[in-house]
Amino acid sequence: MSLPNDAGRAAARDRRWLSAASLTWWATLAVSALLLLGAVLPIGYAALRSVPLYESGGSFTLENYTAFLSDPAFWTALRNTSLLAVLTAVPSILIGTALAVLVTRTNMPGRSLIGVLLLAPLLFPGLGATLGWVSMYAPSGYISTWFANTFGGVPWNLYSIPGMALVSLERTVPMVYLLARARLSTLDSSIEDAARSAGAGPMRILRTITLPMMRPSLLLAGVLISMMVFESLGLPLLLGTSSGIETVSTYIYNNWTSSADNQGLVSATASTLLLIVTLMMLLRSRLEGDSKRFITSSGKPKARRPLQLGVLGPLASALCLAWVMLAIVMPTFGLLMTAFTQIFSPLISPWEVLTTHNFSTVFESPAFVRSIRNSIIVAVVGAIVSTVALTVAALVAHRSEFRFRTALPPLLLFPRAMPGIVVGMGLFWAFVVVDPSGWVRTSIWGIMIAFIVRNTAVGYAAIESTLLSISSELDGAARTCGAGWLRTGWTIVIPLLRPALGACFILMFVALLNDYDPAIFLMTSGNEVIGLTMLRQWLAGFAGPVAALGVVQMLITALVLGAGRLFFGVKAHV
Amino acid sequence: MSDVTIRQLGLDYGDTTVLKDISFNVAEGEFVTLLGPSGCGKTTTLMSIAGLAEPTRGSISCGEVTLFDGAKRINRPPERRDCGVVFQSYAIWPHMSVADNVAYPLRLRRRPKAEIAAAVAQTLALVGLGELAQRYPHELSGGQQQRVAMARAVVYSPQVLLLDEPLSNLDAKLREQARVWLKDIQARLGLTTIFVTHDQDEALAMSDRIVVMKDGAIEQIGAPEEVYREPSSPFVASFLGSSNLIAGTVVGASAGRTDVRIGRDGAVVSVDGPVPAGVAEVQLMVRPEEVRLSGQARDQSAIPVRIESRMFLGAHYRYGVEHAGISFFVDSRDAITGASAYAHIPSGARVFDATPSAPSNQEPVHA
Numbered sequence: 051m052s053l054p055n056d057a058g059r060a061a062a063r064d065r066r067w068l069s070a071a072s073l074t075w076w077a078t079l080a081v082s083a084l085l086l087l088g089a090v091l092p093i094g095y096a097a098l099r100s101v102p103l104y105e106s107g108g109s110f111t112l113e114n115y116t117a118f119l120s121d122p123a124f125w126t127a128l129r130n131t132s133l134l135a136v137l138t139a140v141p142s143i144l145i146g147t148a149l150a151v152l153v154t155r156t157n158m159p160g161r162s163l164i165g166v167l168l169l170a171p172l173l174f175p176g177l178g179a180t181l182g183w184v185s186m187y188a189p190s191g192y193i194s195t196w197f198a199n200t201f202g203g204v205p206w207n208l209y210s211i212p213g214m215a216l217v218s219l220e221r222t223v224p225m226v227y228l229l230a231r232a233r234l235s236t237l238d239s240s241i242e243d244a245a246r247s248a249g250a251g252p253m254r255i256l257r258t259i260t261l262p263m264m265r266p267s268l269l270l271a272g273v274l275i276s277m278m279v280f281e282s283l284g285l286p287l288l289l290g291t292s293s294g295i296e297t298v299s300t301y302i303y304n305n306w307t308s309s310a311d312n313q314g315l316v317s318a319t320a321s322t323l324l325l326i327v328t329l330m331m332l333l334r335s336r337l338e339g340d341s342k343r344f345i346t347s348s349g350k351p352k353a354r355r356p357l358q359l360g361v362l363g364p365l366a367s368a369l370c371l372a373w374v375m376l377a378i379v380m381p382t383f384g385l386l387m388t389a390f391t392q393i394f395s396p397l398i399s400p401w402e403v404l405t406t407h408n409f410s411t412v413f414e415s416p417a418f419v420r421s422i423r424n425s426i427i428v429a430v431v432g433a434i435v436s437t438v439a440l441t442v443a444a445l446v447a448h449r450s451e452f453r454f455r456t457a458l459p460p461l462l463l464f465p466r467a468m469p470g471i472v473v474g475m476g477l478f479w480a481f482v483v484v485d486p487s488g489w490v491r492t493s494i495w496g497i498m499i500a501f502i503v504r505n506t507a508v509g510y511a512a513i514e515s516t517l518l519s520i521s522s523e524l525d526g527a528a529r530t531c532g533a534g535w536l537r538t539g540w541t542i543v544i545p546l547l548r549p550a551l552g553a554c555f556i557l558m559f560v561a562l563l564n565d566y567d568p569a570i571f572l573m574t575s576g577n578e579v580i581g582l583t584m585l586r587q588w589l590a591g592f593a594g595p596v597a598a599l600g601v602v603q604m605l606i607t608a609l610v611l612g613a614g615r616l617f618f619g620v621k622a623h624v
Numbered sequence: 625m626s627d628v629t630i631r632q633l634g635l636d637y638g639d640t641t642v643l644k645d646i647s648f649n650v651a652e653g654e655f656v657t658l659l660g661p662s663g664c665g666k667t668t669t670l671m672s673i674a675g676l677a678e679p680t681r682g683s684i685s686c687g688e689v690t691l692f693d694g695a696k697r698i699n700r701p702p703e704r705r706d707c708g709v710v711f712q713s714y715a716i717w718p719h720m721s722v723a724d725n726v727a728y729p730l731r732l733r734r735r736p737k738a739e740i741a742a743a744v745a746q747t748l749a750l751v752g753l754g755e756l757a758q759r760y761p762h763e764l765s766g767g768q769q770q771r772v773a774m775a776r777a778v779v780y781s782p783q784v785l786l787l788d789e790p791l792s793n794l795d796a797k798l799r800e801q802a803r804v805w806l807k808d809i810q811a812r813l814g815l816t817t818i819f820v821t822h823d824q825d826e827a828l829a830m831s832d833r834i835v836v837m838k839d840g841a842i843e844q845i846g847a848p849e850e851v852y853r854e855p856s857s858p859f860v861a862s863f864l865g866s867s868n869l870i871a872g873t874v875v876g877a878s879a880g881r882t883d884v885r886i887g888r889d890g891a892v893v894s895v896d897g898p899v900p901a902g903v904a905e906v907q908l909m910v911r912p913e914e915v916r917l918s919g920q921a922r923d924q925s926a927i928p929v930r931i932e933s934r935m936f937l938g939a940h941y942r943y944g945v946e947h948a949g950i951s952f953f954v955d956s957r958d959a960i961t962g963a964s965a966y967a968h969i970p971s972g973a974r975v976f977d978a979t980p981s982a983p984s985n986q987e988p989v990h991a
Contacts, residue, residue: 111711146925168808451678451701521713521715523711523712523713523715524715524717526671526674526676526702526709526711526715527709527711527715527717527773527776528717529675529676529701530674530675530676530702530703530705530708530786531703531704531710531728531729531732531776531780532702532703532704532706532729532732532733532780533703533728533732534703535701537732541728542717545719546717546718546719
């Protein structure tokens with residue numbers, strides 16, 4: 051029987067915990083809102099001011115908007131971006147869906163190996179893979195040169211809009227493949243059996259049953275790809291500049307770098323880009339909600355009976371392997387050869403020009419070494435900070451009595467709709483206003499904040515999905531036993547979340563290590579990061595050191611993901 | 625431990641009302657069961673007492689302490705309510721051993737180490753798990769997990785014990801043993817207990833009193849025998865045990881007795897108890913085991929029936945019989961052959977108003 055004395059002490063302790071808990075709730079909301087609004091509001095404000103934020107004076111004006119809206123170059127850029135989005139989305143969806151169906155729903159020979167190989171590009175985010183494509187398929191690339199020498203001409207040109215779309219496939223096809231595969235795994239194969247017993251052949255089943263059931267996820271993939279294309283800066287900058295092709299994001303970048311007088315116009319354009327991508331994200335949420343209509347699950351999953359391809363099987367395998375070879379193996383090989391040779395061309399045997407010169411260039415240059423060190427610091431510290439912060443945020447959002455808890459998930463997931471350059475520019479203005487000394491803006495910590503804001507959705511999704519699968523009765527039990535909110539979180543929920551926290555750390559590490567575009571407006575001498583150094587060097591024409599940096603980046607990423615897989619069962623995709 | 629009083633407790637979820645201003649109280653040391661079909665609000669009521677659901681209005685108090693009061697905006701957090709809760713899923717923390725699970729509430733209360741060890745050992749012995757203290761939850765069977773949950777809920781001698789369908793995840797045989805065991809522990813500790821279930825047998829076997837709930841409202845409160853024998857509505861009658869609801873019309877009433885004609889043109893039976901004036905259409909409630917079935921008419925109250933079906937249920941037969949177009953069930957130990965027989969409906973059968981336009985045709989006409 052509890053002593054009154056004891057109960058009184060417990061009550062006093064609980065009151066203290068209670069206030070500490072509500073303090074945590076308010077702080078979480080405040081920090082999340084501050085970081086998000088810090089990235090968005092300054093752009094809107096700068097777009098409406100007649101002079102840059104760091105200058106005094108000026109007045110409110112719409113001139114910045116009329117300036118870019120009356121600029122024919124902007125409309126060309128918008129047209130280019132839209133065309134690029136369509137040219138990327140359509141083939142990605144066709145190839146990705148075909149691959150997913152072949153791997154998961156048929157008896158194609160070698161399907162499990164192909165299934166693994168298809169996801170390899172997700173292990174190597176960043177510019178390295180793009181460089182690999184260029185080294186092989188650009189007009190002076192290895193395969194292009196060989197093709198031209200053999201057949202007398204090359205039917206493709208990487209420095210064009212279709213060419214950029216081609217390189218984008220490297221990232222978008224695995225994405226469609228994953229979405230389609232996830233969709234297929236929730237489809238009960240008995241709906242196909244039902245069609246079969248009604249007399250339909252395999253091809254007819256695919257056309258009339260399977261593909262229509264996948265429609266929502268394919269539409270979703272289309273929207274996601276369009277978002278990626280509108281956000282993407284590195285690819286159009288590297289491939290489009292030489293032939294004068296601008297997209298919306300390179301239009302912003304070029305205006306920013308060409309003249310200091312364009313800052314109002316740049317902010318106005320960036321706010322418009324943010325609006326476009328936000329609208330796409332709203333469409334995406336609508337589609338995700340809509341896809342529930344198509345759920346067919348009916349109790350326990352049944353053993354799947356794959357569609358029999360018959361004689362077409364080996365042909366399908368050959369096509370899949372050709373894709374793996376041309377789109378994954380060749381570019382990776384190209385990146386390695388560019389890093390390890392003086393010149394990579396079919397005209398010279400690569401074995402005669404093998405060198406470690408590119409790596410010594412990298413490791414002897416203080417700027418390169420600094421960028422590697424900075425990137426690792428940003429990735430390690432940023433991953434720790436964001437894992438801690440996102441854990442608290444997820445607990446507040448899903449496991450507290452906080453009145454405004456439902457406001458948190460949208461705040462944390464919205465940044466995935468924010469193009470990297472928009473985040474970077476917004477925080478640039480925010481730092482200018484909040485910290486006139488410029489210390490944060492020019493340190494690696496400013497870049498770290500920008501990278502974290504841009505990537506919160508990645509880590510948050512990893513924690514949230516696990517948290518939602520932990521029964522709330524487990525923390526309810528601790529609460530009724532007498533534990534306050536903080537103690538329940540610390541002793542019950544966080545220990546149960548441990549694998550998800552590992553996953554969050556690994557995924558954030560990889561994202562922060564490879565990210566670059568939010569840093570464009572923040573980078574000065576001293577706070578370089580790998581991705582941005584690669585972009586700058588490449589634009590300046592030094593492919594060898596860029597490839598060497600790409601290999602370093604790829605090695606660290608593979609190492610960390612491998613460790614994550616080993617210790618936490620983390621997959622490179624969530 | 626203390627008594628629990630619930631007054632006018634209401635809970636709205638958006639536009640739907642989950643609890644419709646219910647009131648009841650649980651005396652010190654009493655075992656009260658909330659019984660009802662799923663979605664009737666019984667678990668919501670329990671979680672409101674525990675502090676894990678927030679009611680919209682009304683009040684909950686435990687002894688002298690107000691746990692919740694909508695009007696005074698009092699809502700104690702769950703950790704300050706001193707309730708022991710056993711959840712339907714047991715909610716055993718998988719990262720802690722059995723002993724750590726049970727010691728957790730005591731550690732929160734900063735009891736001395738030796739005292740904690742002694743209390744944990746004593747409680748685990750009480751639930752019969754003394755040997756398994758160092759095991760982890762995944763190494764335990766469902767029945768053992770349920771015992772751990774029970775030990776964790778009672779180890780700190782809470783004011784009230786709240787049980788949310790703790791037996792529903794056990795298989796039938798284990799459930800019957802657990803029923804006896806649970807009731808025994810509750811009686812030994814003398815804990816004020818509120819038990820939620822949708823299983824009528826559990827409710828009848830274990831409770832001091834039963835609160836029958838339907839659609840967020842209380843249908844009837846009473847001792848098991850009372851609720852079973854004198855259900856206040858056709859719903860309670862059919863939810864607890866099996867019962868026949870036989871449609872009929874009132875043809876006469878005198879001296880507290882009512883004559884009811886079965887169906888449109890059937891025989892007239894006379895039952896105890898009055899009906900309000902003006903009530904014509906009624907339902908007679910009678911349990912299958914209360915009706916006697918025989919080959920010959922024994923007295924005037926016997927009504928001729930046609931036998932439609934016969935099922936052997938072990939202890940007895942269940943006959944489906946028909947009279948004047950109305951079908952009902954009769955239990956009998958006798959094997960009756962032939963297509964017709966006589967049914968004797970006892971005069972203790974209850975009469976419910978079944979007037980179609982009545983605002984609620986569930987109102988009892990006598991209580």
